[in-house]
Amino acid sequence: MTDGANNVNENELKETTWDGFHNWLYCICVVTFDLELGQALESVFPRHVALSKQQISNICYLAFPDSNSGCMGDTTFIIRLQNSQGNKNLKEEHNSYNSKCPTSLQIDSSYLWGYVYFRQVKDVTLPRGYFQKSVVILSLLPFNNLFSKICSYIAPEYFENGEVSLEALCYNIEQWPPPVPGTTLNLPLLGSVFQTYIPLSNNHTSNSTLALLSEPGDNNQILTHVEDLNLFEILQPVLSHIHLLWELVIVSEPIVVMASSPTYCSSMVLALTRLISPLQYCGDYRPYFTIHDSEFKQFTSKVHGPPPVILGVTNPFFAKTLHHWPHTIRLSDDLGQSQRYKLKKTAPTKMVDNTPGVFTAYKPFLQKDKNIIKKIISGVNSKRPFEAQSALLRRHLLELTQSFMIPLERYIASLMPLQKSISPFKAAPTPQPFNPDNFFATLEAAGPQLTLNNTGIKGDWVGLYRKFFRSPNFKAWFNTRYTELTLKLQALQLEALSTADLKDWVQGRPEVEVVDMVLKIKNKIHKCNEHDIPVNERIKEQLNLRLSDIISSLPDDLKNILQVS
Template sequence: MSNLAAKTSNNDDKIEEYVWENFENWIQCICVVNFDLELGQALEGIYPRHVTLTKQEISNICYLAFPDSNSGCMGDTTFIIRLPNSPGKNTRRDEHLQYNKKCAPVLQIHSSYYWGYVYFRQVKDVSLPRGYFQKSVVILTRLPFNNLFMKICDLLAPEYFEHGELSLEAACCNIERWPPPSPGVMLNLPLLGLVFQVYIPQSNSNSPNWQMAALTETTENQIQTSVEDLNCFEILQPVLSHIHLLWELILTSEPLVVMATSPTHCSSMVLALTRIISPLKFCGDYRPYFTIHDSEFKQFTSKVQGPPPVVLGVTNPFFGKILHHWPHTIRLGNDLGSSQKFKLKKNVNSKMLDNSPGIYTVYKPFLQKDKNIIKKLISGVTSRRPFEVQSALLRRHLLELTQSFIIPLERYIASLMPLQKNISPFKAAPTPLPFNPDDFIATLETAGPQLTTGIKGDWVGLYRKFFRSPNFNGWFNMRYTDLALKLQALHLEALSNADLKDWVQGKPEVEVVDMMLKIRDKITKCREVNIPVDDKVKEKLNQRLQDIISSLPDDLKNVFQVT
């Protein structure tokens, strides 16, 4: 009996006894998809077995679990998918809500989507009707931990192919015991005799590399890993000469399709592209790998409505014809890490006939290129500078470019805060002033990106295009919420310092009770809405509550003391 079989056989009878309260904190389920000669792609198994998926979700997973290209993909192929969950299934667990409040924006859970981490194996097998073994293991989760889950998939899938379903059942039992995903805390995640040691960056993390915090000493069976670790330079190297153009396309949520010969290449490129505007979160839709069988195929390929703000990764050559009306296409060669220089091709209609690698676009950039950073990176290729160093250089440049773009917006939105002296404890908390694009544009002459970057161009035109994109809506909603919470916190602080014993004098009983109920409601919201106030303010608010209750007549006082 193998070591794995020995480990799992003892627990086999106990698997059905699990309550499965914690498993979905990390993973929705593990799917096994087989290629059936008569049925095509078919779901062979779901682990844990109690998990249910809708017919549409199963259909999408089955088609996305297999490479959809002419390349063959013999051997093992790994890639990443992102797919919508069915309507009505976008409820989030309390653990996920707490996680989203603390994690870095780019790692937040989007309640309408699943992530899938796919390990596909295709090998010759004369005993099978088609002569090939074709099967995929898919980890389905709501967490965008691309590095961590691919490493877990790299562990689970070969074990499953060798030992069968016992390995997946044992893995599920391990995952059920994991602590909840907690940003800012070192987590140990035991799995099949190994321990993944991970650190999830917090929302206030300044590192664009998602580097791990200082790790404890590890033993032989521990694997230190970051939750996300894209080698941006290696992936983006073919399109490096046009990185500023791509930065603008992603920043403004332009429709973009990445065509490749394998799902590995297109999914890596799509994910890398959505990260080039970090720390700004990409809020458009994106599918690292997309097939003609997807439930949203008609919506994305419609020529009536026009292309939506989505980045698609595809491998089927048919997309070259059906998406020829899309304004921007990246065609990748067979070697993603190639140092070949991609050409920029302005005649988009030619992409139906031209299959050569390149960027096909009708876009006219607002900004000039920073030729110095491109030369520096290309010279690094010639001198064989390590990819890690090249990635760090590229990330830093893109981070500084995005920050130069965002800082004037941050400065302007901070000006929308009402003055603190105008916050009264006896009136409702004020709200931020509305965002006025023209007022913001007027600030650029003295406080624009020219203060932090030497890149010249039509910054005003770029901002106006950005204002019409999902990225602006996502950023603004998050910042406006932050401002509103800050105002709530300042209002609570003013209320905690108010002399309510003096205030209640001569006030009608109904007005006093109303103030008491408002304070009680605000204390509850401090816990539920995550208003940023410290414990001292909460203690003082409770004291103000007691001040008001003590001023009430005895009959009311007894009622409210009890409740």
């Protein structure tokens, strides 16, 4: 048994507030197989965490491979499930974290992430002849690499030493510093220290920090990136269709990934959502999904059609249930390094066998870039390291996405009203509305084809944009950018107000109009203090001075009321 468990006594656990723990994790669950109930929740840590019946049901079914006959030994995979508590789980530390981290690592309070370690081994002492149990780490944070590593570290410890190790683990996590982007974090855990780094949103990761995370540390130090998907390793079988898949993901088409193991399907689903980085994928996605999920009927409905979601499944029953879905990736049992899947230009309804491949009738808007595919395939033949192959692929996809988004970024910046339309005495103007036709008119002079001429990617960019505009990816991106423009305009209006001569403005004004201005300025100062409007401290100080200027011009009775309110 590790020293960590021995350092925790019962009184310490009772007195713990668990605030530090919940900065990182929601809870840790142990799911076992009960002969009468099937999958059942055996215990939850820390003990005070209460889960709803629906949460327990979803966690229990997602904690075991859907058809586990072939999953002997230990199996690890990632799940994502709806969070019925929503914003109730968000702490001040989480909001601070979200404001600083990259969009791909932001917390979405509507969902919980789960990191599963499932063990199935023969055990003649048990009635069923098998030991079947899972340890599940649940968190709001999408730290897929870090938490998967931690789960793989703690689960064997639990299987060997029982609940005392998980109690010690909870107490260790309670002592961790909050997750702060831009800092190297040392996280003690059962006698070891996980060292990790959360990147900042501007991606200006210092070289010294990267070097620190790549240097060998002490024997008990484990260097771990929060997320480290090897895109090439996961996507290699579908590499020749990577541009088709990029299109399907950027326009939020429904995709189902079928595999024999939740390890394979969950990795592929996560890799697909990263194809369009740095644009955030805003459709729903479930790295591993079962027929027992509470949303099964919603996702399989033939009446409303498939929603914009990427599902990873293992149960063969889904081949029939989801046959109306337009796009299917069927993975082989062995993700060999040399195999590459064929594209079956047919709807999944026409699938007659279980051969691996990409099944779709989708006609891409863009041509594929054959040069990058040849370059990566030649790297396979020359045994180029996976990390280098992954970096090549990631850089190409990044350039493709950026080329697609830059014309949109330029156009939305043009929706900003002119500076002369901003008046200190009027409400801040709003950005001009988005007009697709006006945007298309900019493409000839500033379209993506100009930056991609050398790559060989040509095609119907306007058609692709039109489809993109109907997707949740566009809606989320546009809402974020439009809000940023609106707040910028409000900030500029406040800046103008902070330097205005309000002593002169109040002369001859009706009292009701002056009081209205006082209340408006107070409301704006409050919004600034709540960080809703991006202005600096100097502007806030000047606004308070302008407020004093106005109030001092009013009769004493009104002055006293407004100074108190």
